[in-house]
Amino acid sequence: xxxxxxxxxxxxxxxxxxxxxxxxxxxxxxxxxxxxxxxxxxxxxxxxxxxxxxxxxxxxxxxxxxxxxxxxxxxxxxxxxxxxxxxxxxxxxxxxxxxxxxxxxxxxxxxxxxxxxxxxxxxxxxxxxxxxxxxxxxxxxxxxxxxxxxxxxxxxxxxxxxxxxxxxxxxxxxxxxxxxxxxxxxxxxxxxxxxxxxxxxxxxxxxxxxxxxxxxxxxxxxxxxxxxxxxxxxxxxxxxxxxxxxxxxxxxxxxxxxxxxxxxxxxxxxxxxxxxxxxxxxxxxxxxxxxxxxxxxxxxxxxxxxx
Amino acid sequence: xxxxxxxxxxxxxxxxxxxxxxxxxxxxxxxxxxxxxxxxxxxxxxxxxxxxxxxxxxxxxxxxxxxxxxxxxxxxxxxxxxxxxxxxxxxxxxxxxxxxxxxxxxxxxxxxxxxxxxxxxxxxxxxxxxxxxxxxxxxxxxxxxxxxxxxxxxxxxxxxxxxxxxxxxxxxxxxxxxxxxxxxxxxxxxxxxxxxxxxxxxxxxxxxxxxxxxxxxxxxxxxxxxxxxxxxxxxxxxxxxxxxxxxxxxxxxxx
Ligand SMILES: Cc1cc2nc3c(=O)[nH]c(=O)nc-3n(C[C@H](O)[C@H](O)[C@H](O)COP(=O)(O)OP(=O)(O)OC[C@H]3O[C@@H](n4cnc5c(N)ncnc54)[C@H](O)[C@@H]3O)c2cc1C
Ligand SMILES: Cc1cc2nc3c(=O)[nH]c(=O)nc-3n(C[C@H](O)[C@H](O)[C@H](O)COP(=O)(O)O)c2cc1C
Ligand code: FES
Numbered sequence: 140x141x142x143x144x145x146x147x148x149x150x151x152x153x154x155x156x157x158x159x160x161x162x163x164x165x166x167x168x169x170x171x172x173x174x175x176x177x178x179x180x181x182x183x184x185x186x187x188x189x190x191x192x193x194x195x196x197x198x199x200x201x202x203x204x205x206x207x208x209x210x211x212x213x214x215x216x217x218x219x220x221x222x223x224x225x226x227x228x229x230x231x232x233x234x235x236x237x238x239x240x241x242x243x244x245x246x247x248x249x250x251x252x253x254x255x256x257x258x259x260x261x262x263x264x265x266x267x268x269x270x271x272x273x274x275x276x277x278x279x280x281x282x283x284x285x286x287x288x289x290x291x292x293x294x295x296x297x298x299x300x301x302x303x304x305x306x307x308x309x310x311x312x313x314x315x316x317x318x319x320x321x322x323x324x325x326x327x328x329x330x331x332x333x334x335x336x337x338x339x340x341x342x343x344x345x346x347x348x349x350x351x352x353x354x355x356x357x358x359x360x361x362x363x364x365x366x367x368x369x370x371x372x373x374x375x376x377x378x379x380x381x382x383x384x385x386x387x388x389x390x391x392x393x394x395x396x397x398x399x400x401x402x403x404x405x406x407x408x409x410x411x412x413x414x415x416x417x418x419x420x421x422x423x424x425x426x427x428x429x430x431x432x433x434x435x436x437x438x439x440x441x442x443x444x445x446x
Numbered sequence: 447x448x449x450x451x452x453x454x455x456x457x458x459x460x461x462x463x464x465x466x467x468x469x470x471x472x473x474x475x476x477x478x479x480x481x482x483x484x485x486x487x488x489x490x491x492x493x494x495x496x497x498x499x500x501x502x503x504x505x506x507x508x509x510x511x512x513x514x515x516x517x518x519x520x521x522x523x524x525x526x527x528x529x530x531x532x533x534x535x536x537x538x539x540x541x542x543x544x545x546x547x548x549x550x551x552x553x554x555x556x557x558x559x560x561x562x563x564x565x566x567x568x569x570x571x572x573x574x575x576x577x578x579x580x581x582x583x584x585x586x587x588x589x590x591x592x593x594x595x596x597x598x599x600x601x602x603x604x605x606x607x608x609x610x611x612x613x614x615x616x617x618x619x620x621x622x623x624x625x626x627x628x629x630x631x632x633x634x635x636x637x638x639x640x641x642x643x644x645x646x647x648x649x650x651x652x653x654x655x656x657x658x659x660x661x662x663x664x665x666x667x668x669x670x671x672x673x674x675x676x677x678x679x680x681x682x683x684x685x686x687x688x689x690x691x692x693x694x695x696x697x698x699x700x701x
Pocket of ligand 3: 664666667669672674675676686687688
């Protein structure tokens with residue numbers, strides 16, 4: 140990447156300096172290393188790693204994904220090696236790359252979130268993203284993500300246990316996304332990311348059985364984009380902290396829509412499965428758009444939708 | 447070895463059985479590296495539905511011609527899209543993905559059922575000049591076009607069909623003990639329905655013959671990033687079928 144690129148695309152979100160505003164969404168990009176044959180990790184805005192818990196988790200039984208119109212359902216169930224394994228064997232391998240690493244965390248209790256944040260308060264982690272929105276496991280945080288008081292308690296606990304920037308990832312499975320956003324901002328969130336997946340279900344009409352082993356799962360991909368754009372727009376105008384927009388981004392055009400709605404950065408998720416270089420193609424396309432529109436920096440797009 | 451994503455020109459996409467087609471792609475970078483047991487992850491259409499790639503085993507690779515092939519059954523929307531493509535088209539293809547079979551021993555027996563025979567075809571070629579035999583099963587005679595394809599790669603072909611229209615009536619597992627007694631096999635490679643592979647692994651264990659199985663799981667990324675495809679390993683840890691497999695030693699993933 141030339142100097143000019145980062146001049147045009149470089150952003151700082153909650154103190155995390157990124158070369159482009161395009162991050163990779165948690166759970167869709169492994170720990171980053173899995174993608175190293177396909178993308179130059181040094182050219183990604185930030186890598187948000189798979190949801191990490193205090194103890195290792197083996198995830199859900201049975202079939203975990205199902206394709207749906209313009210999207211997919213997943214019920215991985217937060218399979219992950221646990222925070223200690225992450226710190227001892229995965230993080231050291233990420234040190235070879237010049238890319239901010241943000242760790243997505245999930246706990247069963249407020250204290251667990253705090254404990255996770257404390258253990259991850261190390262130099263090579265750029266920030267933590269609180270997953271209070273996983274629809275796939277009972278303990279995966281959704282209970283925290285659908286109630287303003289408990290969301291706020293989690294954020295406060297984490298903030299008091301870390302010096303790192305704290306991003307709070309919101310669930311779209313709520314009635315009032317703005318109220319949730321305001322509670323976590325009041326509790327000290329440094330940035331807000333949204334949306335996590337929408338709770339969905341698929342049924343096999345020949346077997347009369349749910350397609351997923353877990354019965355229900357989270358919907359992601361292009362199908363959710365209009366909902367995500369709407370929620371980003373609602374939240375961005377109601378809070379002061381930066382918003383990271385995601386949900387169905389496949390192309391630069393999709394990402395630009397999120398920025399115009401008010402996002403200060405974006406993340407690509409499901410698109411990584413279709414195009415392992417998606418984070419690059421989206422960033423490259425954004426740069427072209429900025430040039431074509433005669434703008435000088437991607438920041439000039441933020442929240443510029445004219446009502 | 448690096449994995450790649452390439453826009454591969456279709457050399458041909460021809461029917462070789464009822465609802466079964468062979469797709470030959472010009473992808474020299476993939477052909478140069480592919481080993482038996484590995485798979486391609488194919489974007490069957492530039493669309494949002496189907497959205498995800500489809501995993502398909504490599505059934506042959508020709509380094510000189512720069513081609514890789516896959517043999518697939520049309521079962522749903524994605525494979526129907528693929529079946530509609532012709533030699534004027536190209537497809538976006540990732541590969542070669544996963545770990546292949548470990549070449550082991552001197553006297554291999556292949557056991558395959560249904561589309562599981564596709565990767566074994568590539569393997570049979572790679573096992574030359576070892577005296578290789580294959581035990582293959584299908585529902586009916588029409589499905590057993592495979593026999594011709596293995597003809598010049600195997601020393602003996604044992605066939606079972608569910609309805610007895612070709613070879614012996616029954617399933618591969620019925621004939622397996624008899625085949626094992628007929629030769630001093632020192633390794634078994636199996637690919638096909640899970641039930642069949644579990645049965646083969648069990649028999650292999652009683653005969654004390656090392657056995658490799660090639661698993662199938664629903665996949666999104668194909669490269670270890672999403673954990674859609676994991677299965678329980680005998681060591682208590684989860685295994686990613688896409689990157690730890692799809693080929694495993696039977697005892698790694700089966701009791
Ligand atoms: C490593 C590996 C190698 C394979 N090799 C071959 C091969 O050589 N020849 C062949 O005919 N088939 C092979 N398959 C199965 C093949 O991937 C499916 O038949 C195909 O994805 C079906 O797609 P569809 O859209 O036509 O069917 P649909 O049923 O409409 O597919 C819906 C979704 O389910 C997935 N899916 C459906 N069936 C399977 C399956 N059996 N395994 C994994 N995912 C599935 C699809 O990828 C898609 O995401 C292989 C699968 C794996 C995992
Ligand atoms: C397979 C899969 C696994 C995911 N795992 C996590 C996770 O561990 N933690 C989390 O916060 N979000 C997780 N997500 C949600 C994504 O990070 C993202 O918020 C969502 O998929 C919407 O973006 P997309 O439509 O671009 O995929 C996962 C999504 C998918 C598809
Ligand atoms: S398919 Fe994504 S980890 Fe195996």
